Amino acid sequence: MSDMSAVERLEKQLALVVEIDQLKAVLRRTRVKSDAGRLENSAEHSWQVALMAVLLQEHANEAVDVAKVVKMLLIHDVVEIDAGDTFVYDLEAAKLQPEKELKAAKRIFGLLPEDQRDALMALWFEFEAGETPEARYGKALDRMLPMLLNYHSEGQSWKEYGVRHDQALKINSKIEKGSVLLWEKVQTMLTEAAEKGWLKKYNESDD
Amino acid sequence: MSDMSAVERLEKQLALVVEIDQLKAVLRRTRVKSDAGRLENSAEHSWQVALMAVLLQEHANEAVDVAKVVKMLLIHDVVEIDAGDTFVYDLEAAKLQPEKELKAAKRIFGLLPEDQRDALMALWFEFEAGETPEARYGKALDRMLPMLLNYHSEGQSWKEYGVRHDQALKINSKIEKGSVLLWEKVQTMLTEAAEKGWLKKYNESDD
Numbered sequence: 001m002s003d004m005s006a007v008e009r010l011e012k013q014l015a016l017v018v019e020i021d022q023l024k025a026v027l028r029r030t031r032v033k034s035d036a037g038r039l040e041n042s043a044e045h046s047w048q049v050a051l052m053a054v055l056l057q058e059h060a061n062e063a064v065d066v067a068k069v070v071k072m073l074l075i076h077d078v079v080e081i082d083a084g085d086t087f088v089y090d091l092e093a094a095k096l097q098p099e100k101e102l103k104a105a106k107r108i109f110g111l112l113p114e115d116q117r118d119a120l121m122a123l124w125f126e127f128e129a130g131e132t133p134e135a136r137y138g139k140a141l142d143r144m145l146p147m148l149l150n151y152h153s154e155g156q157s158w159k160e161y162g163v164r165h166d167q168a169l170k171i172n173s174k175i176e177k178g179s180v181l182l183w184e185k186v187q188t189m190l191t192e193a194a195e196k197g198w199l200k201k202y203n204e205s206d207d
Numbered sequence: 208m209s210d211m212s213a214v215e216r217l218e219k220q221l222a223l224v225v226e227i228d229q230l231k232a233v234l235r236r237t238r239v240k241s242d243a244g245r246l247e248n249s250a251e252h253s254w255q256v257a258l259m260a261v262l263l264q265e266h267a268n269e270a271v272d273v274a275k276v277v278k279m280l281l282i283h284d285v286v287e288i289d290a291g292d293t294f295v296y297d298l299e300a301a302k303l304q305p306e307k308e309l310k311a312a313k314r315i316f317g318l319l320p321e322d323q324r325d326a327l328m329a330l331w332f333e334f335e336a337g338e339t340p341e342a343r344y345g346k347a348l349d350r351m352l353p354m355l356l357n358y359h360s361e362g363q364s365w366k367e368y369g370v371r372h373d374q375a376l377k378i379n380s381k382i383e384k385g386s387v388l389l390w391e392k393v394q395t396m397l398t399e400a401a402e403k404g405w406l407k408k409y410n411e412s413d414d
Contacts, residue, residue, distance in 0.1 A: 006265070006266065006388055007388070007392075009265070010263070010266060010388060010389070010392060013262045013263055014355060014392075016262065017255065017258075017259050017262065017352070017355065018355065018356070018359050020255065020258065021239065021240065021241055021255065021356060021359075022241040023251075023254075024239045024241065024242055024247065024251045025239065025241040025242035032228065032231045032232065033228065034228055034229040034231065034232040035231055035232035035248075040231065041242075041251065043250075043251035043254050043255065044230075044231045044248065044250035044251040044254065046254045047230075047250050047251065047253045047254035047257070047281065048224065048227065048228065048250065050254070050257065050277075050281055051224075051227065051281045051282065052224050054278055054281065055220045055223060055224065055319070055323065056217070056220055058213070058216070059213065059217060066274075067273075067274030067277070070257075070274070070277055070278075070281075071261055071277075074254065074257055074258045074261065074277075075258065112262070116262065145224070148221060148224065148225065149225070149228060152225050152228075181213055181214070181217060182217070185214075185217060185221075
Protein backbone atom coordinates (compact mmCIF):
# COMPACT_ATOMS: atom_id res chain seq x y z
CA MET A 1 0.00 0.00 0.00
CA SER A 2 2.75 2.40 0.93
CA ASP A 3 4.65 2.06 -2.33
CA MET A 4 1.78 3.22 -4.49
CA SER A 5 0.66 6.84 -4.79
CA ALA A 6 -2.93 7.93 -4.21
CA VAL A 7 -3.22 8.63 -7.94
CA GLU A 8 -2.01 5.16 -8.87
CA ARG A 9 -4.44 3.61 -6.42
CA LEU A 10 -7.26 5.70 -7.86
CA GLU A 11 -6.44 4.51 -11.39
CA LYS A 12 -6.78 0.89 -10.30
CA GLN A 13 -9.96 1.52 -8.37
CA LEU A 14 -11.56 3.31 -11.31
CA ALA A 15 -10.56 0.44 -13.60
CA LEU A 16 -12.65 -1.84 -11.38
CA VAL A 17 -15.60 0.57 -11.35
CA VAL A 18 -15.56 0.57 -15.16
CA GLU A 19 -15.04 -3.21 -15.36
CA ILE A 20 -18.03 -4.04 -13.19
CA ASP A 21 -20.28 -2.04 -15.50
CA GLN A 22 -20.61 -5.36 -17.34
CA LEU A 23 -22.72 -6.80 -14.52
CA LYS A 24 -25.57 -4.73 -15.98
CA ALA A 25 -25.56 -7.14 -18.93
CA VAL A 26 -25.71 -10.37 -16.90
CA LEU A 27 -29.32 -11.56 -16.96
CA ARG A 28 -31.17 -13.53 -14.30
CA ARG A 29 -34.42 -15.55 -14.48
CA THR A 30 -36.55 -13.04 -12.59
CA ARG A 31 -38.61 -10.70 -14.74
CA VAL A 32 -39.06 -7.00 -13.95
CA LYS A 33 -42.80 -6.52 -13.59
CA SER A 34 -42.61 -2.73 -13.86
CA ASP A 35 -40.53 -2.86 -17.05
CA ALA A 36 -42.63 -4.93 -19.44
CA GLY A 37 -41.41 -8.22 -17.99
CA ARG A 38 -37.84 -7.97 -19.27
CA LEU A 39 -35.27 -10.12 -17.47
CA GLU A 40 -33.65 -8.61 -14.41
CA ASN A 41 -29.88 -8.08 -14.46
CA SER A 42 -27.47 -8.84 -11.64
CA ALA A 43 -26.48 -5.20 -11.06
CA GLU A 44 -29.98 -4.03 -10.22
CA HIS A 45 -30.56 -7.19 -8.18
CA SER A 46 -27.43 -6.38 -6.15
CA TRP A 47 -28.78 -2.91 -5.39
CA GLN A 48 -32.15 -4.21 -4.25
CA VAL A 49 -30.78 -6.96 -2.03
CA ALA A 50 -28.25 -4.58 -0.43
CA LEU A 51 -31.00 -2.14 0.47
CA MET A 52 -33.12 -5.05 1.70
CA ALA A 53 -30.28 -5.92 4.10
CA VAL A 54 -30.46 -2.43 5.60
CA LEU A 55 -34.23 -2.57 6.01
CA LEU A 56 -34.60 -6.07 7.46
CA GLN A 57 -31.59 -6.12 9.80
CA GLU A 58 -33.78 -6.49 12.91
CA HIS A 59 -35.01 -9.89 11.69
CA ALA A 60 -31.57 -11.55 11.44
CA ASN A 61 -31.22 -14.53 13.80
CA GLU A 62 -27.95 -13.17 15.17
CA ALA A 63 -26.63 -9.65 15.64
CA VAL A 64 -25.00 -8.62 12.35
CA ASP A 65 -22.66 -5.88 11.19
CA VAL A 66 -25.04 -4.62 8.53
CA ALA A 67 -22.38 -2.52 6.80
CA LYS A 68 -20.44 -5.73 6.19
CA VAL A 69 -23.54 -7.51 4.89
CA VAL A 70 -24.18 -4.63 2.50
CA LYS A 71 -20.61 -4.75 1.17
CA MET A 72 -20.88 -8.51 0.69
CA LEU A 73 -24.11 -8.13 -1.24
CA LEU A 74 -22.74 -5.29 -3.39
CA ILE A 75 -19.88 -7.52 -4.55
CA HIS A 76 -21.41 -11.01 -4.33
CA ASP A 77 -22.44 -11.24 -7.98
CA VAL A 78 -19.58 -9.46 -9.80
CA VAL A 79 -17.97 -12.86 -10.54
CA GLU A 80 -20.92 -13.46 -12.89
CA ILE A 81 -19.27 -11.05 -15.34
CA ASP A 82 -16.98 -13.96 -16.28
CA ALA A 83 -18.89 -16.95 -14.89
CA GLY A 84 -22.49 -16.07 -15.77
CA ASP A 85 -25.55 -16.46 -13.58
CA THR A 86 -26.78 -19.94 -12.64
CA PHE A 87 -30.46 -20.61 -12.15
CA VAL A 88 -31.00 -21.82 -8.61
CA TYR A 89 -33.05 -24.81 -9.83
CA ASP A 90 -30.39 -25.91 -12.36
CA LEU A 91 -28.44 -28.29 -10.12
CA GLU A 92 -26.13 -29.60 -12.87
CA ALA A 93 -24.86 -26.16 -13.88
CA ALA A 94 -24.43 -25.28 -10.20
CA LYS A 95 -21.75 -27.97 -9.79
CA LEU A 96 -19.37 -26.29 -12.24
CA GLN A 97 -19.98 -22.81 -10.94
CA PRO A 98 -17.60 -22.56 -7.92
CA GLU A 99 -14.43 -23.07 -9.97
CA LYS A 100 -15.50 -20.58 -12.64
CA GLU A 101 -16.43 -18.04 -9.99
CA LEU A 102 -13.15 -18.35 -8.11
CA LYS A 103 -11.21 -17.68 -11.29
CA ALA A 104 -13.45 -14.69 -11.98
CA ALA A 105 -13.01 -13.28 -8.48
CA LYS A 106 -9.23 -13.46 -8.81
CA ARG A 107 -9.26 -11.66 -12.14
CA ILE A 108 -11.79 -8.97 -11.27
CA PHE A 109 -10.74 -8.12 -7.69
CA GLY A 110 -7.16 -8.41 -8.94
CA LEU A 111 -7.65 -5.10 -10.73
CA LEU A 112 -7.52 -3.35 -7.35
CA PRO A 113 -4.53 -2.37 -5.18
CA GLU A 114 -3.40 -5.48 -3.28
CA ASP A 115 -4.81 -4.54 0.13
CA GLN A 116 -8.25 -3.94 -1.35
CA ARG A 117 -8.04 -7.05 -3.53
CA ASP A 118 -7.32 -9.15 -0.44
CA ALA A 119 -10.12 -7.53 1.56
CA LEU A 120 -12.72 -8.09 -1.15
CA MET A 121 -11.56 -11.66 -1.83
CA ALA A 122 -11.91 -12.40 1.89
CA LEU A 123 -15.37 -10.86 1.97
CA TRP A 124 -16.43 -12.81 -1.11
CA PHE A 125 -15.12 -16.09 0.36
CA GLU A 126 -16.91 -15.37 3.62
CA PHE A 127 -20.19 -14.85 1.80
CA GLU A 128 -19.76 -17.98 -0.31
CA ALA A 129 -18.91 -20.12 2.73
CA GLY A 130 -22.01 -18.90 4.54
CA GLU A 131 -20.62 -19.63 7.98
CA THR A 132 -20.72 -16.25 9.72
CA PRO A 133 -23.84 -14.40 10.94
CA GLU A 134 -23.33 -11.78 8.20
CA ALA A 135 -23.02 -14.39 5.44
CA ARG A 136 -26.01 -16.38 6.70
CA TYR A 137 -28.20 -13.27 6.83
CA GLY A 138 -26.94 -12.03 3.43
CA LYS A 139 -27.54 -15.39 1.79
CA ALA A 140 -31.04 -15.58 3.26
CA LEU A 141 -31.89 -12.25 1.62
CA ASP A 142 -30.26 -13.20 -1.66
CA ARG A 143 -32.51 -16.26 -1.72
CA MET A 144 -35.67 -14.56 -0.48
CA LEU A 145 -35.65 -11.58 -2.84
CA PRO A 146 -36.24 -13.44 -6.14
CA MET A 147 -38.89 -15.53 -4.39
CA LEU A 148 -40.61 -12.35 -3.17
CA LEU A 149 -40.55 -10.71 -6.61
CA ASN A 150 -41.70 -13.91 -8.22
CA TYR A 151 -44.64 -14.12 -5.81
CA HIS A 152 -45.60 -10.54 -6.67
CA SER A 153 -45.44 -11.41 -10.39
CA GLU A 154 -47.93 -14.26 -9.91
CA GLY A 155 -45.17 -16.85 -9.92
CA GLN A 156 -43.86 -15.93 -13.36
CA SER A 157 -40.53 -17.80 -13.29
CA TRP A 158 -41.95 -20.77 -11.34
CA LYS A 159 -44.54 -21.18 -14.10
CA GLU A 160 -41.97 -20.53 -16.83
CA TYR A 161 -39.70 -23.30 -15.51
CA GLY A 162 -42.36 -25.65 -14.06
CA VAL A 163 -41.08 -25.47 -10.47
CA ARG A 164 -42.86 -27.64 -7.88
CA HIS A 165 -43.86 -26.55 -4.37
CA ASP A 166 -41.53 -29.08 -2.73
CA GLN A 167 -38.59 -27.90 -4.87
CA ALA A 168 -39.26 -24.28 -3.91
CA LEU A 169 -39.47 -25.24 -0.23
CA LYS A 170 -36.16 -27.10 -0.40
CA ILE A 171 -34.28 -24.37 -2.27
CA ASN A 172 -35.59 -21.65 0.04
CA SER A 173 -35.15 -23.59 3.29
CA LYS A 174 -31.64 -22.16 3.76
CA ILE A 175 -33.34 -18.83 4.53
CA GLU A 176 -33.99 -20.24 8.02
CA LYS A 177 -30.26 -20.11 8.82
CA GLY A 178 -30.28 -16.34 8.41
CA SER A 179 -33.73 -15.52 9.74
CA VAL A 180 -36.39 -17.75 11.25
CA LEU A 181 -38.98 -15.02 10.82
CA LEU A 182 -38.24 -14.60 7.10
CA TRP A 183 -38.40 -18.35 6.61
CA GLU A 184 -41.84 -18.47 8.25
CA LYS A 185 -43.02 -15.70 5.92
CA VAL A 186 -41.59 -17.50 2.88
CA GLN A 187 -43.31 -20.77 3.80
CA THR A 188 -46.65 -18.95 4.02
CA MET A 189 -46.09 -17.35 0.61
CA LEU A 190 -45.09 -20.66 -0.99
CA THR A 191 -48.23 -22.34 0.38
CA GLU A 192 -50.33 -19.57 -1.11
CA ALA A 193 -48.42 -19.83 -4.40
CA ALA A 194 -49.17 -23.56 -4.58
CA GLU A 195 -52.84 -22.96 -3.80
CA LYS A 196 -53.03 -20.38 -6.58
CA GLY A 197 -51.42 -22.79 -9.03
CA TRP A 198 -48.22 -20.74 -9.49
CA LEU A 199 -46.18 -23.67 -8.18
CA LYS A 200 -46.93 -27.25 -9.21
CA LYS A 201 -48.02 -29.71 -6.56
CA TYR A 202 -45.69 -32.59 -5.62
CA ASN A 203 -47.53 -35.19 -7.69
CA GLU A 204 -48.08 -33.03 -10.79
CA SER A 205 -46.16 -34.21 -13.85
CA ASP A 206 -43.46 -32.06 -15.41
CA ASP A 207 -45.44 -31.35 -18.54
CA MET B 208 -42.05 0.88 17.28
CA SER B 209 -43.11 -1.00 20.40
CA ASP B 210 -46.76 -1.23 19.44
CA MET B 211 -46.09 -3.12 16.21
CA SER B 212 -45.17 -6.82 16.06
CA ALA B 213 -42.11 -8.07 14.20
CA VAL B 214 -44.44 -9.64 11.63
CA GLU B 215 -46.28 -6.36 11.06
CA ARG B 216 -42.97 -4.53 10.68
CA LEU B 217 -41.78 -7.15 8.20
CA GLU B 218 -44.94 -6.74 6.11
CA LYS B 219 -44.29 -3.01 5.79
CA GLN B 220 -40.61 -3.49 5.02
CA LEU B 221 -41.36 -6.05 2.31
CA ALA B 222 -43.94 -3.69 0.82
CA LEU B 223 -41.11 -1.17 0.34
CA VAL B 224 -38.78 -3.78 -1.15
CA VAL B 225 -41.46 -4.64 -3.70
CA GLU B 226 -42.34 -0.98 -4.34
CA ILE B 227 -38.77 0.05 -5.14
CA ASP B 228 -38.59 -2.63 -7.82
CA GLN B 229 -39.94 0.13 -10.06
CA LEU B 230 -36.61 1.96 -9.94
CA LYS B 231 -35.42 -0.65 -12.45
CA ALA B 232 -37.71 1.01 -14.99
CA VAL B 233 -36.48 4.60 -14.47
CA LEU B 234 -34.07 5.39 -17.28
CA ARG B 235 -31.08 7.74 -17.20
CA ARG B 236 -29.10 9.37 -20.05
CA THR B 237 -26.03 7.17 -19.70
CA ARG B 238 -25.85 4.20 -22.06
CA VAL B 239 -24.63 0.75 -20.99
CA LYS B 240 -21.68 0.02 -23.24
CA SER B 241 -21.63 -3.71 -22.43
CA ASP B 242 -25.34 -4.11 -23.19
CA ALA B 243 -25.72 -2.85 -26.75
CA GLY B 244 -25.88 0.78 -25.65
CA ARG B 245 -29.28 0.59 -23.98
CA LEU B 246 -30.07 3.33 -21.46
CA GLU B 247 -28.94 2.70 -17.90
CA ASN B 248 -31.61 2.54 -15.18
CA SER B 249 -31.43 4.16 -11.76
CA ALA B 250 -31.39 0.85 -9.84
CA GLU B 251 -28.19 -0.43 -11.45
CA HIS B 252 -26.66 3.06 -11.19
CA SER B 253 -27.40 3.02 -7.45
CA TRP B 254 -25.57 -0.30 -7.08
CA GLN B 255 -22.51 0.91 -8.94
CA VAL B 256 -22.20 4.21 -7.11
CA ALA B 257 -22.66 2.51 -3.70
CA LEU B 258 -19.84 0.09 -4.47
CA MET B 259 -17.74 2.99 -5.76
CA ALA B 260 -18.17 4.65 -2.35
CA VAL B 261 -16.67 1.60 -0.65
CA LEU B 262 -13.72 1.47 -3.05
CA LEU B 263 -12.78 5.16 -3.11
CA GLN B 264 -13.29 6.03 0.56
CA GLU B 265 -9.61 6.90 1.08
CA HIS B 266 -9.90 9.78 -1.39
CA ALA B 267 -12.67 11.67 0.46
CA ASN B 268 -11.56 15.13 1.62
CA GLU B 269 -12.80 14.45 5.14
CA ALA B 270 -13.08 11.25 7.18
CA VAL B 271 -16.43 9.66 6.31
CA ASP B 272 -18.65 6.95 7.80
CA VAL B 273 -18.70 4.91 4.61
CA ALA B 274 -21.60 2.72 5.76
CA LYS B 275 -23.69 5.87 5.99
CA VAL B 276 -22.57 7.01 2.53
CA VAL B 277 -23.51 3.60 1.10
CA LYS B 278 -26.99 3.75 2.67
CA MET B 279 -27.47 7.27 1.30
CA LEU B 280 -26.50 6.16 -2.18
CA LEU B 281 -28.70 3.05 -2.04
CA ILE B 282 -31.77 5.21 -1.33
CA HIS B 283 -30.85 8.50 -3.06
CA ASP B 284 -32.69 7.79 -6.30
CA VAL B 285 -35.81 5.93 -5.15
CA VAL B 286 -37.78 9.18 -5.30
CA GLU B 287 -37.40 8.96 -9.09
CA ILE B 288 -40.06 6.22 -9.06
CA ASP B 289 -42.61 9.04 -8.77
CA ALA B 290 -40.55 12.08 -9.83
CA GLY B 291 -38.52 10.70 -12.75
CA ASP B 292 -34.86 11.29 -13.47
CA THR B 293 -33.67 14.76 -14.49
CA PHE B 294 -30.77 15.18 -16.87
CA VAL B 295 -28.04 17.12 -15.10
CA TYR B 296 -27.72 19.53 -18.04
CA ASP B 297 -31.47 20.27 -18.16
CA LEU B 298 -31.52 23.28 -15.83
CA GLU B 299 -35.20 24.14 -16.38
CA ALA B 300 -36.47 20.69 -15.38
CA ALA B 301 -34.14 20.70 -12.40
CA LYS B 302 -36.01 23.66 -10.87
CA LEU B 303 -39.24 21.72 -10.49
CA GLN B 304 -37.58 18.56 -9.23
CA PRO B 305 -37.14 19.24 -5.47
CA GLU B 306 -40.86 19.56 -4.77
CA LYS B 307 -41.73 16.44 -6.76
CA GLU B 308 -38.98 14.49 -5.02
CA LEU B 309 -40.04 15.54 -1.53
CA LYS B 310 -43.57 14.34 -2.20
CA ALA B 311 -42.18 11.07 -3.55
CA ALA B 312 -39.91 10.54 -0.53
CA LYS B 313 -42.85 11.01 1.83
CA ARG B 314 -44.99 8.51 -0.05
CA ILE B 315 -42.33 5.85 -0.59
CA PHE B 316 -40.49 5.93 2.75
CA GLY B 317 -43.94 6.29 4.35
CA LEU B 318 -44.53 2.62 3.53
CA LEU B 319 -42.08 1.71 6.32
CA PRO B 320 -42.61 1.53 10.09
CA GLU B 321 -42.39 5.08 11.48
CA ASP B 322 -38.92 4.81 13.01
CA GLN B 323 -37.45 3.58 9.73
CA ARG B 324 -39.41 6.10 7.69
CA ASP B 325 -37.98 8.91 9.84
CA ALA B 326 -34.43 7.55 9.61
CA LEU B 327 -34.52 7.22 5.81
CA MET B 328 -36.16 10.63 5.36
CA ALA B 329 -33.38 12.17 7.47
CA LEU B 330 -30.73 10.35 5.47
CA TRP B 331 -32.30 11.44 2.19
CA PHE B 332 -32.52 15.09 3.35
CA GLU B 333 -28.90 14.96 4.49
CA PHE B 334 -27.79 13.74 1.08
CA GLU B 335 -29.87 16.32 -0.77
CA ALA B 336 -28.56 19.17 1.41
CA GLY B 337 -24.97 18.11 0.75
CA GLU B 338 -23.64 19.75 3.88
CA THR B 339 -22.03 16.86 5.77
CA PRO B 340 -18.79 15.04 4.86
CA GLU B 341 -20.80 11.93 3.92
CA ALA B 342 -23.20 13.84 1.68
CA ARG B 343 -20.39 15.80 0.00
CA TYR B 344 -18.45 12.61 -0.73
CA GLY B 345 -21.57 10.74 -1.86
CA LYS B 346 -22.62 13.56 -4.16
CA ALA B 347 -19.14 13.75 -5.66
CA LEU B 348 -19.36 10.07 -6.60
CA ASP B 349 -22.90 10.40 -7.91
CA ARG B 350 -21.62 13.13 -10.21
CA MET B 351 -18.36 11.48 -11.18
CA LEU B 352 -19.73 8.05 -12.10
CA PRO B 353 -21.79 9.05 -15.18
CA MET B 354 -18.88 11.23 -16.31
CA LEU B 355 -16.52 8.26 -15.97
CA LEU B 356 -18.81 5.88 -17.89
CA ASN B 357 -19.40 8.51 -20.52
CA TYR B 358 -15.67 8.99 -20.97
CA HIS B 359 -15.24 5.22 -21.42
CA SER B 360 -18.02 5.23 -24.03
CA GLU B 361 -16.19 7.87 -26.07
CA GLY B 362 -18.41 10.66 -24.78
CA GLN B 363 -21.64 9.12 -25.97
CA SER B 364 -24.15 11.24 -24.02
CA TRP B 365 -22.07 14.44 -24.38
CA LYS B 366 -22.20 13.96 -28.14
CA GLU B 367 -25.86 12.97 -28.06
CA TYR B 368 -26.83 16.16 -26.21
CA GLY B 369 -24.16 18.52 -27.61
CA VAL B 370 -22.52 19.28 -24.25
CA ARG B 371 -19.65 21.80 -24.21
CA HIS B 372 -16.39 21.46 -22.28
CA ASP B 373 -17.13 24.50 -20.11
CA GLN B 374 -20.59 23.14 -19.26
CA ALA B 375 -19.12 19.79 -18.24
CA LEU B 376 -16.50 21.53 -16.10
CA LYS B 377 -19.14 23.62 -14.34
CA ILE B 378 -21.52 20.71 -13.67
CA ASN B 379 -18.73 18.49 -12.41
CA SER B 380 -16.96 21.15 -10.32
CA LYS B 381 -18.98 20.20 -7.23
CA ILE B 382 -16.92 16.99 -7.12
CA GLU B 383 -14.16 19.07 -5.53
CA LYS B 384 -16.26 19.50 -2.36
CA GLY B 385 -16.15 15.76 -1.80
CA SER B 386 -12.69 14.93 -3.11
CA VAL B 387 -9.97 17.19 -4.45
CA LEU B 388 -8.17 14.18 -5.94
CA LEU B 389 -11.25 13.00 -7.84
CA TRP B 390 -11.84 16.53 -9.13
CA GLU B 391 -8.26 16.68 -10.46
CA LYS B 392 -8.79 13.35 -12.23
CA VAL B 393 -12.11 14.55 -13.69
CA GLN B 394 -10.54 17.76 -15.03
CA THR B 395 -7.85 15.73 -16.79
CA MET B 396 -10.46 13.45 -18.35
CA LEU B 397 -12.60 16.39 -19.50
CA THR B 398 -9.59 18.04 -21.13
CA GLU B 399 -8.87 14.81 -22.99
CA ALA B 400 -12.54 14.48 -23.95
CA ALA B 401 -12.51 17.98 -25.44
CA GLU B 402 -9.28 17.24 -27.34
CA LYS B 403 -10.84 14.09 -28.78
CA GLY B 404 -13.91 16.03 -29.88
CA TRP B 405 -16.30 14.23 -27.49
CA LEU B 406 -17.13 17.57 -25.83
CA LYS B 407 -17.65 20.73 -27.85
CA LYS B 408 -15.25 23.62 -27.37
CA TYR B 409 -16.50 26.84 -25.76
CA ASN B 410 -16.94 28.70 -29.05
CA GLU B 411 -18.49 25.87 -31.04
CA SER B 412 -22.11 26.48 -32.04
CA ASP B 413 -24.91 24.28 -30.74
CA ASP B 414 -25.61 22.69 -34.09
